[in-house]
Amino acid sequence: MSIATNESPTAPSSNVVDYLQLIGGEFRAASNGGWIDSVNPTTGQVWARVPAGNTDDIDLAVAAASAAYEDWRSTPAAQRASILRAWARSVREHADELWRLDSTDNGRARVETSPAILGGAGQIEFHAGLAETITGETVDISPTASTYSVREPFGVVGLIIPWNAPLAMFLAKVSAAVAAGNTIVVKPPERASVSVLAAARYLADAGLPPGVVNVVTGEGSAAGEALVIHPEVRKISFTGSTATGRRITEKSTSNLKVLGLELGGKSPHIVFADADLDAAAISVSAGIFTGSAGQACIAGSRILIERSIFEDFVDRLRIIASRMTLGDPLAESTDMGPIAFDTQFEKVREYVKVGSAEGATLAFGGRSGAELFDEASPLSGGYFIEPTLFVTDDNTSRICQEEIFGPVAVALAFDTEEEAVALANDSLYGLAAGVWSSDLGRVHRLIRRIRSGTVWVNTYRRLHWALPFSGQKESGNRPSNGPHALDEWLEHKSVWIEHGA
Structure with a gap:
């Protein structure tokens, strides 16, 4: 095995940078003023800090997402798609910055993070295209009625994303949920949030209205649990370990949230x-x-x-x-x-x-x-x-x-x-x-x-992204990707209009 010793890792410990949460279109520190150190796993040294968000920050973010929802769900699909495509262009333009932050934050080598950023931009564009294909079905039941179905966004949804590929998951999940017309509160991994906060900076530049996407950093026991149990969050999408998936399932039973779980494996x-x-x-x-x-x-x-x-x-x-x-x-x-x-x-x-x-x-x-x-x-x-x-x-x-x-x-x-x-x-x-x-x-x-x-x-x-990805047994319960990728972010509503013979 070869050991590389001639490359000096960037982001020295003497240059600690603070990154901020995104709530209602504003970048801000945690309500309690707390911070979480982000350690560069290549050196074991602190290189950045992220806010230690808690219940108060989640409440603010959910309120912002709720306030933005009606306008966003009413935004024409073509306009939602246009905004997503602009975000994809911005991600590509800043790809070098983003993969470097991602690799510094969680140690994933550039051989994976660099192409993952460009792949994430492609996935955003894929979901943008799907936004314009959301349809229902007409069902011929009675000659005296018009009967059909429509598909609608859930409303405010929570995304809890993993530390092994935080930026790739952020780009994929957020773009699909937004394309479907939801508003979102994202809880990134407390030990690898920096690249997500950096990518969130480019959402406003793409034309996304304030409050549609909010990012709250913090420990799972504080910010994560507050998001799972929040009564105004209709759905939780979680990617991570099966053990944590079980805990989220238990916590969500109080208000019967819809859960999308992508869990562990032993392949x-x-x-x-x-x-x-x-x-x-x-x-x-x-x-x-x-x-x-x-x-x-x-x-x-x-x-x-x-x-x-x-x-x-x-x-x-x-x-x-x-x-x-x-x-x-x-x-x-x-x-x-x-x-x-x-x-x-x-x-x-x-x-x-x-x-x-x-x-x-x-x-x-x-x-x-x-x-x-x-x-x-x-x-x-x-x-x-x-x-x-x-x-x-x-x-x-x-x-x-x-x-x-x-x-x-x-x-x-x-x-x-x-x-x-x-x-x-x-x-x-x-x-x-x-x-x-x-x-x-x-x-x-x-x-x-x-x-x-x-x-x-x-x-x-x-x-x-064009091929479905899902798990069986204790590896998860909801598919992502593929031509029906937005189905995970849409509910069905049936309509029956009685109009007589």
């Missing part, structure tokens, strides 16, 4: 002996040893390998991992950045210990933090964990069943197609899966039998 990546093993090894590695250090809900963290090629394939993964470059996420040469923040770093390190304690064999990796860098390196205080692979035959173990959310994978051998399917489905999660095989019949059988919202065949981690 199987299945490799058969008849696959293109060179291509498979590259893709399997990239599916877990990512620019975001495996911090992706779709990470292929359970690698299922046909027994006849098991040792050979593990060796291929070891060679690829040894050639990866860990370092400053702003550098072009970096393949994998650090873990996003300290407590997640410690959590992943603990799972490495758990794997060994459970009797799994450490095939490679396992080192972290200062073990990876010279003491004089500016990266020695960063939250780095090297690509790590365990080998086990116990799919019931914690490292096989629990979402680690880091660059730690586990490899298991299988003998038959039937066993591969059983191992793949032996999980609470059902977000994604990968299959590598040249047998077309086998591929189609597995596509139908694997319980996951996405199945990639002879590729992995390929996403596009």
Whole structure:
């Protein structure tokens, strides 16, 4: 494994910048004057601060969104689309600034954040086009009546977005909800809010009226919970861990909110002996040893390998991992950045210990933090964990069943197609899966039998806004993306007009 030491991370600790919330078209500090430090995970140093918003800030933001709603829902779809397209242009114009902030804030390497910003602009434009396609249906029920349906926005909706890809999720979710005519309160992740607050600055320039989109930063236990239980928020869309999704579900029962949940995963990546093993090894590695250090809900963290090629394939993964470059996420040469923040770093390190304690064999990796860098390196205080692979035959173990959310994978051998399917489905999660095989019949059988919202065949981690994305089992309950992406943000209303014979 290569360690980058010649790149000096930007945003030194002596240059701490304050970013502000967006409420009712104004940028402002928290009502209580509190701040949250944003730590650069590459160095472990504070580089920015965001407001520690709480219930008072959420109340102000919801009030602003409520006040803006009637005018916004009445805005013609073509005008909403025009505003979104202007926002997309602005995102492209400021893409270099935005990806740098995103990478500095959560450590995700530029190899992922830079294209994600441009992809986000494309997704905004896609949703702008869908805004002009919202229709209902005419239903022929009675000769004496006109009966039809219309689709309407929910009203004020709350978005709680994750720390592993905050800006990409902000661009995608906000543009879809706004295109459908909703007004919004966004609660970004408290440890990675900066890029979201920066992107929000360009909404007014695009012509979005004040109050349509509001951004309140703060801890989940304060700002997040206040948003979930607020009586004027009709719907909550949450992307994050399954555990947090359960807590949101419990909190929302007091006023029966509509919930859209995109949750965790423990995705199987299945490799058969008849696959293109060179291509498979590259893709399997990239599916877990990512620019975001495996911090992706779709990470292929359970690698299922046909027994006849098991040792050979593990060796291929070891060679690829040894050639990866860990370092400053702003550098072009970096393949994998650090873990996003300290407590997640410690959590992943603990799972490495758990794997060994459970009797799994450490095939490679396992080192972290200062073990990876010279003491004089500016990266020695960063939250780095090297690509790590365990080998086990116990799919019931914690490292096989629990979402680690880091660059730690586990490899298991299988003998038959039937066993591969059983191992793949032996999980609470059902977000994604990968299959590598040249047998077309086998591929189609597995596509139908694997319980996951996405199945990639002879590729992995390929996403596009024109294709639906959803989870099964405990990985979520509402699809996003695709030609019906706005359905998540619209309610149905039936109309019956009796007019006689």
